[in-house]
Amino acid sequence: MGRLIVVSNRVAPTQEGRPAAGGLAVGVLDALKETGGVWFGWSGETVAEPAEAVIEQQGSVTYATVGLTKRDYDQYYKGFSNTTLWPTFHYRNDLARYERQEYGGYLRVNVTLARQLQPLIEPDDIIWIHDYHLIPFARCLRDLGVKNPIGFFLHIPLPVPEVMRSIPPHEELMKFLCHYDVVGFQTDADRQAFLDYIERGGHGQSSEDGMVHAWDRFLKVGAYPIGIYPDAIAKSASQFTDRKPVRSLRDAMRGRKLIMSVDRLDYSKGLAERFQAFERLLQNGPGWHGRVSLLQIAPPTRSDVQTYQTIRRNLEGEAGRINGRFAQLDWTPIQYLNRKYERNLLMALFRQAQVGYVAPLRDGMNLVAKEYVASQNPEDPGVLVLSQFAGAAEQLPGALVVNPYDLNQTAEALERALSMPHAERVSRYNDMMAQLRENNLSVWRDTFLADLRSVATAASVTAKARSTPATVASAKPAAPAQSAPAPKREARGTL
Incomplete structure (x- = not known):
């Protein structure tokens, strides 16, 4: 070949x-x-x-x-x-x-x-x-x-x-x-x-x-x-934990729990709904005030398209509104960063988060979900909250799967993830890592x-040797030897 x-x-x-x-x-x-x-x-x-x-x-x-x-x-x-x-x-x-x-x-x-x-x-x-x-x-x-x-x-x-x-x-x-x-x-x-x-x-x-x-x-x-290479990601996440941005994040959290989300700035990712579900968590659970923060990293994409400029403005507005409602002098509920980070550094940041929050409204696969799992400390892993509309939901049995349009359900899953016992977290992590290794890149x-x-x-x-016409029931993958008739020419295209 x-x-x-x-x-x-x-x-x-x-x-x-x-x-x-x-x-x-x-x-x-x-x-x-x-x-x-x-x-x-x-x-x-x-x-x-x-x-x-x-x-x-x-x-x-x-x-x-x-x-x-x-x-x-x-x-x-x-x-x-x-x-x-x-x-x-x-x-x-x-x-x-x-x-x-x-x-x-x-x-x-x-x-x-x-x-x-x-x-x-x-x-x-x-x-x-x-x-x-x-x-x-x-x-x-x-x-x-x-x-x-x-x-x-x-x-x-x-x-x-x-x-x-x-x-x-x-x-x-x-x-x-x-x-x-x-x-x-x-x-x-x-x-x-x-x-x-x-x-x-x-x-x-x-x-x-x-x-x-x-x-x-x-x-x-x-x-x-x-898939991904889970063991390579785990190695990177461990090796980069002493980088300055990772140390700064640990110091800034001061013992608070961290929910982390990374997505391109795109309407398919459900970022506004994600913020609103986190708001529902704080609204329904006052005990979490000052004890948990959401870190949303959303690198810009297609910044010259008007739709994406509107998404950015709306998301900034939602973050400001929620922070204005719940923030305290020493606590900002949502940290929203509209910038890109190098991939190995992101894996190390994932390792610091008790919850990985991946809730797109529709996604082909979403490798961020898999990367979050692979980045975790096997001795003390975090929990993945994952949209049912991400292709990864079929492959990650240990995730807490949610409908991102149901804000209450998502908020409850976040609370469950934050409160999950150590033994259950380890069991879910091991199940997912086994799947990631079995179906790697x-x-x-x-x-x-x-x-x-x-x-x-x-x-x-x-x-x-081409003797008899193939049928669908018995056909083998055929050579690209013959093409279908050309489509009708219209003003819309040139093929």
Whole structure:
């Protein structure tokens, strides 16, 4: 088998010795270093005119990055990706906006990126595409004659068909997904949403082995929950406990209990509801006044989008209101920090918190929940309070799972976590760590890539001996040898 080519909207920092910025970066870099390969994507820069990829070689890994024009950034990234797909996939249709010109820009950029990648592809490579920005990418490569196995992994939720259909070009998007050979989701619920769209819409059918036949294409569909390296995180959390910010936090708490929450500043994270549930804890339990604080770290994201500017103002207002209601001369209930911290330092900060508070309104997986658990002191672990709408809730049996829309239930879970006996905390921690080790980041990566490589093997066999038409019940993962008929051309797109 040849190299691995990874394509994502952004390419992780490549400086030697710099910590990778999250699970995708860690897992992808490990795989690339093992097999050799290419990581291709947007550089994060805007340019006057599209240009060829900038190539940087580090060991066995080739980093290939390209810039986006201001028009492409506005239409592809700010527009359709983050003003249509992101809110809709997180069940926030009320915040979604669709503009045909932005969808056209989304398709145009995918075509342009595919053309820039094509010269770097070798015949034996396998290609792994990541996330909602690049849904049409396989179709773009197929149109360029690329025959290599191509897989796709969606890091965010896939909505149920009724919600998906609120996006005007929904059927074309789902057809694009069927040009991949393997499509992976975070949870079984996301996988089922895809199958429901295909089957209930009369577009195809699936079989028990995960094969789907839709729009004249065969593909494998599965749930591949992304993990972490829990023991590496535990080591970092322990090693960084003497860093100045960690010591400052310990000193500032002065024996008070700490509830800690870390999320990007995004409406899908339910940050206002999180503050309000903490307020309910203080309202219903006066005994906690002066004895517990909530530390919310919310790094800014997409700061040039008006919706996110509004979220920041609203959250600052909520923190100020709650602090004004309950604060004492020597105690501020909510510490709200709108800044980013280096990942290893965050793990050490997690270790100081008696409660990890992860309550998104909707999330594909949420690795913060897993990182909080892995960061804990095994001898005196904290307790995780976790939203039922995070994919991680399926994998962390020791968490206190809540409905984040139920403020009373969440407040009660926080109080239970703060008061939980030591033996129960240790038992829950051990259960969750066992799950994290069993389903670590390597399992996610290797399982997906094994399925994708099996496509290449099957393609080689069927290319040599193709005798009878395959059926869904008996089909093996098929080669990307034939494409579905091209979608109708409309003003909204260029594919």
